Amino acid sequence: xxxxxxxxxxxxxxxxxxxxxxxxxxxxxxxxxxxxxxxxxxxxxxxxxxxxxxxxxxxxxxxxxxxxxxxxxxxxxxxxxxxxxxxxxxxxxxxxxxxxxxxxxxxxxxxxxxxxxxxxxxxxxxxxxxxxxxxxxxxxxxxxxxxxxxxxxxxxxxxxxxxxxxxxxxxxxxxxxxxxxxxxxxxxxxxxxxxxxxxxxxxxxxxxxxxxxxxxxxxxxxxxxxxxxxxxxxxxxxxxxxxxxxxxxxxxxxxxxxxxxxxxxxxxxxxxxxxxxxxxxxxxxxxxxxxxxxxxxxxxxxxxxxxxxxxxxxxxxxxxxxxxxxxxxxxxxxxxxxxxxxxxxxxxxxxxxxxxxxxxxxxxxxxxxxxxxxxxxxxxxxxxxxxxxxxxxxxxxxxxxxxxxxxxxxxxxxxxxxxxxxxxxxxxxxxxxxxxxxxxxxxxxxxxxxxxxxxxxxxxxxxxxxxxxxxxx
Ligand code: SF4
Numbered sequence: 001x002x003x004x005x006x007x008x009x010x011x012x013x014x015x016x017x018x019x020x021x022x023x024x025x026x027x028x029x030x031x032x033x034x035x036x037x038x039x040x041x042x043x044x045x046x047x048x049x050x051x052x053x054x055x056x057x058x059x060x061x062x063x064x065x066x067x068x069x070x071x072x073x074x075x076x077x078x079x080x081x082x083x084x085x086x087x088x089x090x091x092x093x094x095x096x097x098x099x100x101x102x103x104x105x106x107x108x109x110x111x112x113x114x115x116x117x118x119x120x121x122x123x124x125x126x127x128x129x130x131x132x133x134x135x136x137x138x139x140x141x142x143x144x145x146x147x148x149x150x151x152x153x154x155x156x157x158x159x160x161x162x163x164x165x166x167x168x169x170x171x172x173x174x175x176x177x178x179x180x181x182x183x184x185x186x187x188x189x190x191x192x193x194x195x196x197x198x199x200x201x202x203x204x205x206x207x208x209x210x211x212x213x214x215x216x217x218x219x220x221x222x223x224x225x226x227x228x229x230x231x232x233x234x235x236x237x238x239x240x241x242x243x244x245x246x247x248x249x250x251x252x253x254x255x256x257x258x259x260x261x262x263x264x265x266x267x268x269x270x271x272x273x274x275x276x277x278x279x280x281x282x283x284x285x286x287x288x289x290x291x292x293x294x295x296x297x298x299x300x301x302x303x304x305x306x307x308x309x310x311x312x313x314x315x316x317x318x319x320x321x322x323x324x325x326x327x328x329x330x331x332x333x334x335x336x337x338x339x340x341x342x343x344x345x346x347x348x349x350x351x352x353x354x355x356x357x358x359x360x361x362x363x364x365x366x367x368x369x370x371x372x373x374x375x376x377x378x379x380x381x382x383x384x385x386x387x388x389x390x391x392x393x394x395x396x397x398x399x400x401x402x403x404x405x406x407x408x409x410x411x412x413x414x415x416x417x418x419x420x421x422x423x424x425x426x427x428x429x430x431x432x433x434x435x436x437x438x439x440x441x442x443x444x445x446x447x448x449x450x451x452x453x454x455x456x457x458x459x460x461x462x463x464x465x466x467x468x469x470x471x472x473x
Contacts, residue, residue, distance in 0.1 A: 008357035011332040012324075016449060024161050025329055032320035035264020036371065043260065054257045055375045057250045058311035061242075065302055068211045068244045069293065075214025079276025081289040086238075088296050089119030095292055096121060096203065096236055097128045103234045103288065105200035107131045109192075110139070111228040112220060113205035114153060114314065115238045115294050117336040118349070121203075122147065132203075133195045135224040137188060141165055144172040151330030151338065154262050154316040159329045192224065202228035202286065206239035207314070208254065209291075212247045215275040216291065219258060219268045229274055235286035237274075241293045242310040248273075254313060257373035262315035297349040305384055309344050311374040318368035318378055324361050333358065340368040340378040347385055353394055359385035417461055424455045431455075 015021055040047050061068055073083045086092045092115065100108060108130055110116065122132040122143075134143040138156035142148045145168055150156030157165065162179060169184055170177035173191060178184050204225060206216040216237050218225045229235050245251055251273075259265040278285035301307055319325040319339025330338030335346045335355070343362055347355040359382045362368075368378040389395055390403075409416050430437045431454035440446040458466075 006334070006354055006356060008332055008334060008355075008361050011334060012328040012361070015328040015332045020161070020164075021159055021329055024159055024164075025326065027161075028158055029326050032263060032316070036261060036317060036320070037264075039260040039264040039266060042266075043256075047260075050253070050256055051373055051375055053253050054313070054373055055311060057245060057253060058313070058374050061244050061246065062302060062307060062310055065241065065244065068246060069241060071211040072209050072214055072244055075212065076276070076291055077214070079214050081214065081276055081291050084290060084292045085241075086292050086294045086296070088294075089121075092116070092119035092238060092292060092294060092296075093121055093124035095290075096238070097124055097130070099234065099236055099290055100125065100130045100201055101128060103200060105130055105234060107133065107195065107199045108201040108203050109133050109135050109195050109199040109224075109228050109232065110203045111135050111205070111225045112139075112207075112218065113203060113238050114336055115205060115240060115296070116203065117149065118294075118296055119238075121238075130201075133192070133199065135192050135195070135228055136220070137185065137222055137224075140188060140192065141168060144168050149331065149336070152316060152319065153314055153337065159331070196224075196227045196231050199232050201234040201236060202230075202232040203236045203238065204228050206237045206243060206291070207258070208251055209239065209244045209293075210246075210248055210251055210273070211244055213273075213275055215248075215273045217251055218272045218274065219255070219270070220272070221263070221265075221269045223270055225270060226272055229272060230284040230286070233286055234288045235274075235290070237289070237291045238294060239291070240298055241295055242298050242312075258313055258315050261317040261371065261373040262320075301348060306344070306348055306381060308376050309341075309348065309381060311376055312341055312345075313374055314341075315373055317371040317373065318376075321367040321371050323363060323365065323367070333361070340382070341376075344378060344381045344385065352385070352388055352392060356389065356394060359383075359389065420459055420461065424459060427452075427455050 043050070076083050084095055086095055106129060108125060110132055113121075116122065125132045134140045136156065138158070139150065141157040141160065142150055152158035162181065166177050166179045166184065169175070169187060173187060175187060178187065204218055207219045208217040209215070210217060216239070218229065220226075245254065255267065255271060259268045277289045278287055298310060301310055316339075318341050319330070322339050325339040333339070333342045333346065335342065335350060337345045340362055343358040346358050362379065362382050364379045364382065366379050369376070369380075372378060390400070409419055426441070427437060430439070430441050435454050435456070436451035437454055438447060438451055440452050446452055
């Protein structure tokens, strides 16, 4: 079966034609970008040095991932947690539903778990009679909107307007429609509080796993994470095997990077470090803690040309700054992770042939590479994926023939110059004297959404030859 990510081009076309979505995206476009710029400017140290430190921590972990996982497992077990491993989404579902059934759980409150999205966990829980309730406000909005998937890893309802959310709340809560944001959040809080108090199980992700203490660090802005992880008697953490950091001190370094890069905050509203089960005399906390460490394609990246991607700390900066994401939104990417990080991760996790368009859903402008707090060379990884597609014969026949013809021509400079002149003449003919081409003759797709600039002045070859003649720099 083809994954939804297969159809990026079709989805992107639909999103461009969706006027309401375009209005919502335009309003939200600069929010996180401006906030990050201000936070980085206000940082009272060398932010580039901080990025290097973050990269170093993540690289050191990946060099000995198996050893750090063993350390984490040993320390977490010593504090009463049960550490389990899941190969894939199916196994996540099997483990979590099994835990729920063993503890007689009928309702689970959830916070911040992209991995449960990878696994399709909500459907699996529902199938065994467990009601999953999303408690991050954005996730909750998406859940009451017929389980629409999130469109951003930090702000799941990023693509929705306040008016749309007001309609949803009125429908789902059966109360008078409100459009005042504090009133709306109060209403959601009242509804969610009932769920927190009646749930038998809490399910959360984990931003980082701290090997030296066997702890799980959870970074949230709404406080619901604390309710999910401390009120129910059973807590299940689902997180990727790559989320390990060696020491608490390393967490401090990464916490200087994560909120500044993602939302432009100096520090998130809540940073919880969860260690083991409720101890004697503790007033809250779960009696049963399960930590499920998930592979789902991650282990195969260790030692590969894509290992750098495992440094990702899921801050969202790459998508916030991506001109493609900003224009089409997250749903166009068709799977859990949108933006440049998704364009790399989705083909790696779901198969190269299942996400053919995604490595091409980027202009390679390198904005993502510039803002990534752990210096993941996203454009280079996208380029490698494109190369892999070509090597695997996955690109369309016309494209392959075209590229071969171009390579043949590029090795014959005289012929290449002649061909360039002919193309320029053809483009000028299409432009009919204007400075824009409205319909690009043999490649009309290029001008389906915008005009193409007509050639201006001389070609690159002509300019280069002139500079060499005149000795201009
Ligand atoms: S790839 Fe980099 S910028 Fe994008 S989410 Fe991951 S850490 Fe953040």
